[in-house]
Amino acid sequence: MGLDSDPTKIPSCLNVKDDPVFEFNKRIIDATLPYAVAYKPNIAFYESSGSEGWKSLEKTMNYIKSLNSEVFTIADAKRGDIGNSAAHYAKAFFEKMDFDAITVSPYMGYDSIEPFLAYEDKWAIILALTSNVGSVDFQVTQFQLPYLLEKLGIKTCYGKSLYELVIEKSLTWSGSKNIMFVVGATQSGMIKNIREIAGDSFLLVPGVGAQGGSLREVSANGMTSDCGLLVNASRSIIFASGEKDFDKIAAREALKLQKEMEILLREREVI
């Protein structure tokens, strides 16, 4: 469940509260906890309110932890810095706020991910193939060999994609058992290929729901005997209604997705 709690989109009935974003999250969590395996706040929507937004985020995490639930927590932060800076980001999300996992960008390479992998029971979820239009700019670019090919009279020819290299290489790093990958649901045609490269690694799959990905297609291509998928929906659930009963409507939408997933898990005999 993506807690993309954009302050400008939460139901107006909450605007009288001291901390409307926290109140919104609390009610969404209370209503959807039976159907969610994980909560994933997108940090951008908190950061846009500065330190106040960070307070709402901290309160949300404290609230989730106070429930004594087994529910998994993911900071969708897409951080990506090196060495000591990365260690400080890890401290922010794994220690100050006790998230179980964080999304990270692989662009800067091994030493930008390693500080997150140093935590025994925490997870680094590396961006591999994302669900946005711009994913074609670099992630699926298959690099050309202009000088060789020109000599051979061949104009265009393709090789390995960056996202494939990211998955292959990161799985050779020490601590790689604590790695998952972000794979957009809108890229379900490619999930089969990713599953082959990524072995049994869990895939975090955003883009189901509002972004139009199909859960059945994702499962057919990416599910393992252990499930292997963390499927995320955000806006299609949390903003399903802007009325006072937004939490009930969110629960109904969450239940719908949970039922859909349950069928797929039974078909594959995962449960």
Add this chain to the structure above:
Amino acid sequence: MGLDSDPTKIPSCLNVKDDPVFEFNKRIIDATLPYAVAYKPNIAFYESSGSEGWKSLEKTMNYIKSLNSEVFTIADAKRGDIGNSAAHYAKAFFEKMDFDAITVSPYMGYDSIEPFLAYEDKWAIILALTSNVGSVDFQVTQFQLPYLLEKLGIKTCYGKSLYELVIEKSLTWSGSKNIMFVVGATQSGMIKNIREIAGDSFLLVPGVGAQGGSLREVSANGMTSDCGLLVNASRSIIFASGEKDFDKIAAREALKLQKEMEILLREREVI
């Protein structure tokens, strides 16, 4: 001037203050303002203290703005998310805190950078070739064409690097006049190549000082008639002394670097 104000490394004499990090920044800024063209807080070192750290950052930015100086401000945040999330990160750094620029990761492509370029007088500084060991993992990987090459009996062959593609492609995006690139000073051998691809774009060059990059070499390879370089030093200046007069020592180190830069600028007749 990198304000990598790690709370565990600031002089112990400041620990009696309400907000030691802000007090540290304020004294560093007061002492170095005559020698610095820009301040670049690395957000990781604030975020590791949660919402309190964000408050120190906000106070630092308010203080810089209150000086009515022309000094440039860079949020070294390395953010990289898409669409609406990216827009919220832009809001956090360009509106809530009025930074002039932010460092961003290109991994997710155009729609992860565009929301930053939508601000007329703000800058997106895109990670190109960074100064860390892990930069070889993906940034300088020159992709292979295994299947074609196997057919031709050629085992290994190389093409264009990812960092080159990032620079070339991003300069075709609308709003690209508001783009700069991060290029590590430890990669000075490659700066010549980057300058050829990047035209007159400004390069943000961290890694001078503590990380061992040579200013003369960077300037020889990367300086334009307009300077074209924002050279950063952090630890070698701000943590030059842990004593009570840390700000005076920082000023001395900053002046040293400023003088070195002034010589190089005169040699090239930029000033």
